[in-house]
Amino acid sequence: MQKIVPRWEWRSFGRSFPAAESSLSRLTPSGVQETDEIYLLSGSGENVKVRGELMDVKVLRETSVDGPEQWTPVMKAAFPLSAADTAGVLGALHLPVPGSLRDSYTLDAFLAAFAGRDSAIRIARVHKRRVRYTIDGCMAELSDILVEGRSTRTIAVESEDAGAVVRAVAGLGLGDYLNVSYPRGLPALLDDEPERYAVIDVGTNSVKFNISARDSQGAWRTVADRAEVTRLGEGLSATGVIGDTPIERTVAAISGMVGEARRNGVRAIAAVGTAGLRIATNGAEVVSAIRARTGLQIEVISGEDEARLAYRATVAALGSTAGSLVVFDTGGGSSQFTFGHGTKIDERFSVDVGAARYTERFGLDGAVPQSKLGEAMAAISMDLARLDGRPAPDVLVGMGGAVTNLTAVMHGLATYDPRIVQGSVLVRTEVDRQIALYRSQGCDARRSIVGLQPNRAEVILAGACIVRTVMEKLGMASLTVSDRGLRHGVLVEKFGG
Known part of the structure; x- marks a missing residue:
């Protein structure tokens, strides 16, 4: 056997990897290979396969905090296998290991003896077409695989240098994807498990979380969708800094979401940050703290991208509309506006108009006199001056x-119930009615209002x-409500749809 060289590996499975495939298409392949292999799966074992008439075994030695796994080859044995090699395979x-073994086993004899119908070993016959590239000193491999009639793709990056693997994965736009080895990825494919993906949207007032599964036709189905109010931007308007207590609340919420995503077997977790992290002078430090505590890298996106993704989520959920369309998404620290026609975007922008800002500035978390409400409305109107003089859209x-x-x-x-909320029509007179209701009540009274999430009582006015x-x-007397949001736009853009 040749000198054993442990290598750090990273791999993911999926129908497509748009960003990575686009990058690789601009490179010249260093090799193309087609093979037929037999994987032996036990649910908790190492990477054991038969390729080129050799029993090939690699064991996992270490997992880097950044994701890559170090695999070491420990066997490349020709058939028939000796009793010692057979024991080594079972151990891997x-x-x-049975008390008595034959002196040797052909492949057919091994499979008959240890991979029968009632055996703990599961057989996966895999056809691979592997296209290899070199990226920053790493080997990158994009493979089309066929497993017992089921097809998918897998992309991998390998090197003796773990840091180089991490950099290459990020450079290919795969930083959101989790590392899934063949021993874990093949059973999911054989069991027809749907591809699940998660998105976390870290906002100024709340952290939103979505897990969606994509079926064989590419349609999305929601597995989980919720929000936790963490008030990350608490005190931000006054100090320009995100405080320790809001950071702790937000980290705790994100940590729970990451754990839930992993328990659901997601392929990737994409995380974006919005106005609060854009504005705070310590935004970069907060992002670093979240990564250190949860392992999740937050991508702080621009207001323009936030608007574009919200628009994309709306069109995907409600379908194209005839005539002009305006989509607005108002959050705790900012509001995004996108103007378009159908799927075509004509203009988009973001303004620093958010509920948390005006709540703190005008004390709107409790009952207020009409005069104070008038001051707040005047300030909001001034800050939304970019909307002045525009024609009324066909759909808002x-x-x-x-x-x-x-x-x-x-x-x-x-x-x-998102099924009721999605597509509802909200008229201006109803908004006026609720403004009058919230203006006259403190937080405790607001929390008893049916339909209002208690943790939004402070910012709802x-x-x-x-x-x-x-x-x-x-100039609109009504608007159409979309229960979808930024997280759904991120889902479609990053993972297809």
């Missing part, structure tokens, strides 16, 4: 926590005022 599969779509909570209250939803001002400036 974490299976007991609103999204975000303020819009969906106003809609849930309108419907009297004791339990939030400011959010309603923003929604009201947008409708007035665009």
Whole structure:
């Protein structure tokens, strides 16, 4: 056997990898190879396969904190296998070795003896077409594989240098994907497990979380979709800094979401940060703290990208509309506006108009006199001056926590139901009614209102005022509600749809 050289490996499975495939298409392949292999799977064993009439065994030695795994070849044995090699294979599969073994085993004899119908060993016959490239000193491999009639793709990066693997994976746009080796990826394919992906949206007021599964036709199905109010931007307007307590709340929420995503077997976790992290002078330090505590890298996106992704989510959910379309997404620290026709975007921008900002500035977390409300409305109107003088669109779509909570209250939803909220029509007179209701009540009283999420009681009045001002400036008596949001746009853009 040749000198054993442990290598750090990273791999993921999926129908497609748009960013990576685009990058690789600009390179010249260093080799193309087709093989037929037999993987032996036990649910908890090492990488054991038969290739080129050799029993090939690699064992996992170490997993880097950044994801790559170090695999070491320990066997490349020709058939017939000796009794010692047979025992080594069973040991690598974490299976007991019988008290007596034959002197040798052909491949057929080995499979008959240890991989029968009632055996703990599962056989996966795999046809691979592997295309290899060299990227920054690493070997990258894009493979089309066929397993017992099921097809998928897998992409891998290998090197003796773990850091080089991490950099190459990031350079290919695969930083959101989890490392999944063949012993873990093949059983999921054989069991027809749907491809699951997660998105975490770290906002100024809340952290939103979505897990969706994609079926064989490419359609998305929601597995989990929720939000936790962590008030990351608490005190941000006054100090320009995100404080330790909001960071702790947000890290705890993200950590729980990452754990839930992993338990659901997701292929990747994409995470984006919005206005709070854009604005805070210590935003980079907060991102680093989240990565250190959860292993998740937050991509802080621009307001323009936030608007574009929200628009994409809306069009994907509601379908193309005739005529002009305006989509706005109002959050805790900013609001995004996108103007378009169908799938075509004409203009997009973001403004620093968010519910958390005006709540802190005007004390809107409790009952306020009409004069104070008027001051807040005037400030919001001034800050939304970019909407002045625009023609009314054919369709106005609103999204975000303020819009969906106003809609849930309108419907009297004791339990939030996205099927009812999605596509609802919210009229301006209903927004006015709720503004009057919230203005007259403190937080505790607001929390008892059916349909209002208790943890949004502090910011709902400011959010309603923003929604009201947008409708007035665009000359719209009603808007269509989208329960979808930034996280759904990220899902479609990063993972296809």
